[in-house]
Amino acid sequence: MKSFYLSAxxxxxxTFVFSLTDSYAQTYRLSGYVTDNADQPLEDAExxxxxxxxxxxxxxPVSIYSNTSLIGRTDNRGYYEIDSLGTGTYYxxxxxxxxxxxxxxxxxxxxxxxxxxxxxxxxxxxxxITIGDQNESxxxxxxxxxxxxxxxxxxxxxxxINFENVTANLATNNSRQIYGKIAGLNIWESxxxxxxxxxxxxxxxxxxxxxFNTRQNGYDISADALGYPESYYTPPSQALDRVEIIRGASSxxxxxxxxxxxxFVFKEGTRRKPFQLTTVQSGGANGLFTSxxxxxxxxxxxxxxxxxxYKRSDGWRPNxxxxxxxxxxxxxxxxxxEFTVQAEYTFxxxxxxxxxxxxxxxxxxxxxxxxxxxxWFSVNWNLFSAIADYKFSSRTxxxxxxxxxxxxxxxxxxxxxxxxxxxxxxRDLLRDRFRNWGNETRLLHRYSFLNNISALLVGTRFxxxxxxxxxxxxxxGSDPDFNFDDPNRLDSDFDLPSKNISVFTENVFNVTNKFSxxxxxxxxxxxxxxxxxxxxxTEDLAGNILVDDVIPEERRDERSFVFFGVGMSYKESNALxxxxxxxxxxxxVNFNDIRVDIGSLEVDPDIRDERGFNVDLGARGNVSxxxxxxxxxxHLSYKDRIGSILRREPDPRFNNLIERTFxxxxxxxxxxxxxxxxxxxxxxxxxxxxxxxPVKLSLFTNISFISAxxxxxxxxxxxxxxxxxxxxxxxKTGLNFGKGNFESSYQFTYVSEHFSDAxxxxxxxxxxxxxxxxxxxxxxSFKYSLGRYSxxxxxxxxxxxxxxxxxxxGYPGPGIIPAEARSFYLxxxxxx
Numbered sequence: 001m002k003s004f005y006l007s008a009x010x011x012x013x014x015t016f017v018f019s020l021t022d023s024y025a026q027t028y029r030l031s032g033y034v035t036d037n038a039d040q041p042l043e044d045a046e047x048x049x050x051x052x053x054x055x056x057x058x059x060x061p062v063s064i065y066s067n068t069s070l071i072g073r074t075d076n077r078g079y080y081e082i083d084s085l086g087t088g089t090y091y092x093x094x095x096x097x098x099x100x101x102x103x104x105x106x107x108x109x110x111x112x113x114x115x116x117x118x119x120x121x122x123x124x125x126x127x128x129i130t131i132g133d134q135n136e137s138x139x140x141x142x143x144x145x146x147x148x149x150x151x152x153x154x155x156x157x158x159x160x161i162n163f164e165n166v167t168a169n170l171a172t173n174n175s176r177q178i179y180g181k182i183a184g185l186n187i188w189e190s191x192x193x194x195x196x197x198x199x200x201x202x203x204x205x206x207x208x209x210x211x212f213n214t215r216q217n218g219y220d221i222s223a224d225a226l227g228y229p230e231s232y233y234t235p236p237s238q239a240l241d242r243v244e245i246i247r248g249a250s251s252x253x254x255x256x257x258x259x260x261x262x263x264f265v266f267k268e269g270t271r272r273k274p275f276q277l278t279t280v281q282s283g284g285a286n287g288l289f290t291s292x293x294x295x296x297x298x299x300x301x302x303x304x305x306x307x308x309x310y311k312r313s314d315g316w317r318p319n320x321x322x323x324x325x326x327x328x329x330x331x332x333x334x335x336x337x338e339f340t341v342q343a344e345y346t347f348x349x350x351x352x353x354x355x356x357x358x359x360x361x362x363x364x365x366x367x368x369x370x371x372x373x374x375x376w377f378s379v380n381w382n383l384f385s386a387i388a389d390y391k392f393s394s395r396t397x398x399x400x401x402x403x404x405x406x407x408x409x410x411x412x413x414x415x416x417x418x419x420x421x422x423x424x425x426x427r428d429l430l431r432d433r434f435r436n437w438g439n440e441t442r443l444l445h446r447y448s449f450l451n452n453i454s455a456l457l458v459g460t461r462f463x464x465x466x467x468x469x470x471x472x473x474x475x476x477g478s479d480p481d482f483n484f485d486d487p488n489r490l491d492s493d494f495d496l497p498s499k500n501i502s503v504f505t506e507n508v509f510n511v512t513n514k515f516s517x518x519x520x521x522x523x524x525x526x527x528x529x530x531x532x533x534x535x536x537x538t539e540d541l542a543g544n545i546l547v548d549d550v551i552p553e554e555r556r557d558e559r560s561f562v563f564f565g566v567g568m569s570y571k572e573s574n575a576l577x578x579x580x581x582x583x584x585x586x587x588x589v590n591f592n593d594i595r596v597d598i599g600s601l602e603v604d605p606d607i608r609d610e611r612g613f614n615v616d617l618g619a620r621g622n623v624s625x626x627x628x629x630x631x632x633x634x635h636l637s638y639k640d641r642i643g644s645i646l647r648r649e650p651d652p653r654f655n656n657l658i659e660r661t662f663x664x665x666x667x668x669x670x671x672x673x674x675x676x677x678x679x680x681x682x683x684x685x686x687x688x689x690x691x692x693x694p695v696k697l698s699l700f701t702n703i704s705f706i707s708a709x710x711x712x713x714x715x716x717x718x719x720x721x722x723x724x725x726x727x728x729x730x731x732k733t734g735l736n737f738g739k740g741n742f743e744s745s746y747q748f749t750y751v752s753e754h755f756s757d758a759x760x761x762x763x764x765x766x767x768x769x770x771x772x773x774x775x776x777x778x779x780x781s782f783k784y785s786l787g788r789y790s791x792x793x794x795x796x797x798x799x800x801x802x803x804x805x806x807x808x809x810g811y812p813g814p815g816i817i818p819a820e821a822r823s824f825y826l827x828x829x830x831x832x
Contacts, residue, residue, distance in 0.1 A: 029112040031081040034074050034094050037120050041078025043271065045096040045119070046071060049082060050453075072394055075337055076271075082394040086448065094119060141181045141628070141679070143620065144244060146516070146569065147455045147508060150389075150399035150442040154508045154518045155567025155579045157247040157616050157632055159679075163240050167736065167745040167781045169794055169825050170237040171282035171290045173197065177779050177796075178237060180732050180747050182245060183630070183677035184704035186725060188806045192286065192820035193313040193322050195350060197234040198806075202248075202636050203673045203708045203726040204259045206806075208232065211259035211587075213250075217266055217330075217344065219385050219403035223434050224465040225255070227498040227528055227591045232409055233348045233381040235264045236309045236326055238280055238292045248614030248636065249583040252504055252520040252565045253459065256586035258612065258636065266330065269296025269305040277832045284825035287314030301334040316820050317355040318370040324350035338391040346383035351376065351480060357418045357808055357815020359767040367802050367818040374427055375413025376480040377811060382406040395446040404437035410482040411811045412474050417766050418815035426485055429474030430811075438463035438500075452510035463500040467591060470494075494532030494553075496591050501525040506565075518567040518581075525560040526588050559609070561586065575621040584613045589642075604666035612638040626686050631678045638671040643724065643758040644809070645715055646769065663768070663809070668758045669713030671723045675706035696738040704730045710758065718758055727754045743783045750776040756807045767815035768807055775803030777819075792827040796820070 034045040048071060072080035085108055092115055093103040099119035106113060141161055146154035159182050163170075168177035173194025175187050188198030188206040200206030208230035214222050222231045247260040254261045270276045280292040294307035306329040313322045325348070332342040356372030385403040392398070411430040414422045442459040472490035475481040484490065506520035531554045538547040565583030572578075587610040618632035647664040681700035685693060708723035734747035753774040755761075761769040781794035800822035808817050 027084040027086055028108050028110075029081065029083040030072075030085055030092070030106070030108070030115060031079070031112070032115040032117065033078045034080065034096065034117045034119065035078050036099065037118065039118075041074070041076065042096050042099070042119060043074055043076045043078065045074040045078070045080070045094055045099075045117075047073070047080050047082060048093045048095065049085065049090050050093070084393045084395045141681075142622075143630075144246070147444070147446075150397060150444045150457070150459075151253060152444075152455065152457050152506045152508055152518065152520075153246065154516055155569040155581045156249040157579070157581075157618060157630070157634075158250075159245045159630070161243040161245075163237065163242060166237075167743045167783050167792075168237075169779075169781060169796055171280075171284065171292075171825055171827055172288065172796075173234060173237045174779070174796060175199070176749060176777070177745070177747055177781065178243075180734065180749070181679060181681070181700055181702055183632070183679045183702045184675065184706070184730060186727060186730065186751070186805075188817075189819040190806065190808075190812060190817055191320070191322070191352070192316055192823060193288065193311060193324075194237075195234065195322065195324065195352060196232060199259075199262065200725060201259060202634065202675065202706065203638070203671060203723045205725055209262060211257060212262045213254045213257045213260070215254075215261060215263040216346070216383070217385070218263060218387070219383075219401050219440070220436075220438065220463075221264075221346075221383055221405070223405075223407065223409070223432070224436055224467050224496075224498060224591070225438075225463055226500050226526065226588060227465055227496055228432075228434075228467060229257070229590065232379045232407075233346075233383075235266070235328075235346075236292060236307070238309070239266055239294065239307050239328065241265050241267045247616065248585055249565060249567060249581040249616060251563070251583050251585050251614075252506055252522045253457070255461075255500075255502070256522075256524060256563070256588070258585045258587060258610075258614070258638065266328065267294075267296070267305055268330070268332070269298060269303050271298045271303065273297055274299045278829065280827060280829040282825055282827040285823035286316045286320075287312070288823075288825065289313070303332045305330045311350075315353075315355070316823065317368050317818070319353050319355040319373045319375070320370070321353040322350065323352075324348070340389045342385075342387040342389075344383075344385045344387075346381065348381040349379065351378050353377075353480075354413065354812040356413070357767060357813030357817055359419050359765070359815060360763055360770065362418075363802075363804065363816045363818060367804070368821065371418065372414060372422060374422065374424075374478045375812070376410075376482075377412075378408075378410045378480065378482055380408045396444070398441070398443045400439065400441040402437070402439050405434055407434040408432065412480065412482055413811070415810055415814065418813065419765050419767070424476060426473040426476050429472055429482065429484055431470045431482070431484075433468040434465070435467075436463070436465040449509060450511060452513060454510050455508045456505070457507070458505045459503070461500065461502040461504075463498075465498040465500075467496040467498075468494070469496055469591065490535070491537075492532065492534040494530050494534075494591075496531075497527075497529050499525075499527045514571050516569045516571075518569070520565050520583075521562060522564075523560070523562050524586065525558075527556070527558045528588060528590075529557070530555045530591070557589070559588075573621070575623040576619065577621055578619050580615075580617045582613060582615050584611075586611050587642075602662055602664050604664065607642065607665070608640050608667050610638065610640050610642055610667075612636065624691075626683050626691065628681045629679060632676070634675055634677065636671075636673040638673065640667040641669060641671045641710075641723075642666070643668040645718065645757070646759050646761065646764075666715070668715060669710040669718050671708060671710055673706065673708040673723060673726065675704055675708075677704045678702070694739070696736065698736045700732075700734055700736070702732040706730075715758075721758060721760045722755055724755045724757050724760075727751045741785045745779075745781045747779045748776065749778075750774070751805075768809050768813070770807055770816075772805065772807065773803070775801060775805075775819075777801050777803065788831045790827075790829040792829070793825065795822065795824050797822045 034042045072082040074080045094117040095101045141159045144153040144158050184201045186200045198206035204211035210230045214231045222229045242265045244263040250261045275297040278294045282290045290311040292309045296305035309326045311324040327347045330344045354375040355370035387401040415428045440461045445456045471492045473485040504522035509517045533552045536549045563584035567581030570578045615635045620630035622628045648659045679702045683698045685695050685697040708726040710721045713719040729752040731750040737744045757769040763770045778798040779796045783792045804818050
């Protein structure tokens with residue numbers, strides 16, 4: 001451990017010396033204007049400064065792809081300015097979407113220089129240019145630049161879903177379609193309206209994205225990022241510009257999650273006019289109606305964007321009513337060309353009736369049935385953020401963001417075994433109140449190293465969470481009455497504060513123009529607490545109370561640690577990048593692991609935090625916008641994995657003469673997970689017919705093969721079992737066609753059989769544990785645009801297959817949660 005701390009200290013010291021030496025060197029400024037052939041200024045043109053340039057203009061230098069070269073961006077006058085240039089020879093490249101790029105050679109010796117560009121229209125006969133995720137082609141998913149904004153993504157597996165390129169049912173956030181090109185994701189489908197997103201991968205539970213650090217525009221949106229990292233709020237897809245997914249190696253910058261990061265990035269207001277209105281109205285099967293309306297624009301130095309969405313649905317099963325309201329507002333002000341501030345607010349409220357789960361026999365008989373009519377769920381979400389960006393120079397910028405959450409969620413209903421009839425009586429009421437805030441600040445500095453431009457990132461994070469969790473008897477009616485029957489007699493009442501302080505750094509060392517090494521280190525301080533009581537009640541078979549005790553409980557757990565990661569990347573060209581990374585991970589015990597009372601679940605009082613690491617080895621690239629690919633071999637090592645098992649012990653209700661069976665949440669075992677993830681998309685029309693044609697006919701394939709096994713378990717019957725929620729085969733393929741104003745997509749999904757719990761039970765009377773059978777499903781979507789108007793339609797689950805993706809332990813079950821049957825949608829949109 002001492003040697004590790006010494007290594008980390010030396011790494012930071014050396015990096016600091018490099019950057020400090022570079023900062024004090026004599027530097028000069030490069031400035032100029034970028035215009036089109038009509039001498040009109042081009043706003044947001046990008047300026048790259050490198051020390052080498054290939055002769056073929058369509059094959060730009062790898063250093064531009066890396067984005068660690070110095071970058072300038074033009075303002076509304078077309079003016080750019082890059083300072084801190086040392087003496088030497090440089091190549092300066094100006095890029096603008098839809099224009100021919102232009103490169104010029106300059107020599108800086110002892111004075112500032114002025115350099116202007118005039119960019120002509122990019123003719124159809126020219127090759128398209130792809131710079132990082134700035135892709136003029138709509139082929140496939142794209143990837144983040146190795147250095148972008150105030151973050152480093154070099155050598156990390158990542159994907160970007162650009163919604164301009166998505167033809168899918170956005171009205172219901174259809175995750176099966178939207179994330180269809182992301183390899184290895186296991187997606188839970190809990191409702192047909194797309195209220196909550198459930199993404200998992202590599203053996204991690206998809207439950208409300210709890211194993212991802214889920215963010216919006218770069219800040220947290222989950223209930224409590226540390227103590228209860230579940231996301232009850234999912235941004236409407238119609239408001240999104242893109243979704244960024246960074247896998248487990250992101251832990252050094254974003255926290256210790258094994259899964260990585262999912263970041264939803266909203267659209268911004270248009271910069272071409274002061275006001276633009278967009279309205280999108282959708283209807284569909286099962287009483288679905290959504291109304292999405294947004295406004296945005298630029299007034300002077302302020303850019304704004306706001307939307308309101310209303311959604312209602314009857315659901316395809318009885319007792320599935322939904323009423324949801326979501327609103328968002330963002331205002332970004334350019335104080336100076338170097339300094340911008342931004343404020344955002346998000347509101348979401350919904351009330352949903354939940355039909356409950358099913359037993360295996362009920363699902364086989366009729367998956368559309370419901371045996372619960374008194375279960376309700378209510379969520380109220382208020383997110384706040386304030387963001388500031390300051391650019392010290394073209395080499396150095398800082399970003400700081402404050403964020404906060406005031407939210408609640410209430411769950412009301414019968415949580416008893418789904419194989420028992422609900423005869424009425426008091427329902428269970430679970431009430432959570434969340435009050436969280438935090439700050440994350442990042443400084444990014446580019447500096448010269450070995451005749452290349454390297455980049456240093458240093459950041460801090462502070463997070464303060466506070467959750468109040470109460471559980472007790474609710475009303476005995478059927479309506480959504482979220483009040484305790486007797487507030488003075490609760491089953492449990494806990495205050496659950498948490499605190500997290502982090503310091504992290506990563507550095508991209510561009511050893512050559514093609515090869516980079518990115519080491520990083522992160523320090524974490526975590527404190528979780530619980531203070532309250534729970535009631536312990538034991539009844540005999542006749543319902544007589546044998547024991548009724550109120551047990552106070554106070555826990556406090558503080559820990560601090562340092563973990564490490566390193567990545568390497570070799571970028572031969574935009575068509576081929578080889579990457580490898582290793583990153584340690586850590587998952588703290590959360591509130592559900594401290595104290596929870598759901599059905600027959602009990603928690604081990606000695607439960608421990610989880611530790612492990614991710615390793616990726618992959619190759620990716622985009623070949624002439626004809627072939628887009630990313631293939632990865634990975635290993636996820638998971639120590640002390642927390643899970644639920646079935647346990648038997650003497651039952652006190654029968655004087656311990658017979659045994660009872662119950663679910664027990666504990667550190668089940670270590671888990672070793674190995675796999676392959678592959679994504680390929682090829683434009684068949686350009687490959688076989690006409691490489692210059694505007695027609696698109698692309699075929700994509702997304703497949704993962706995973707082997708996951710438990711090892712080193714203290715529990716009987718676990719070692720050697722398959723890890724739950726890991727489909728050995730996860731396969732998606734589809735066709736996308738586009739010509740002119742018409743677009744269409746077809747997708748086929750296959751997920752192989754897998755287990756839902758660590759005991760590998762195939763079937764139980766409660767239906768909480770058991771197999772998740774293999775399933776396949778097909779979706780089709782169509783879109784036609786004409787000027788400012790658009791028309792979309794499609795069918796989900798085209799062949800009306802009956803399947804399910806999850807067995808719920810509590811809400812919205814318990815039991816099997818059937819996926820939605822065949823449904824259709826129709827969307828009409830207009831922009832003014």
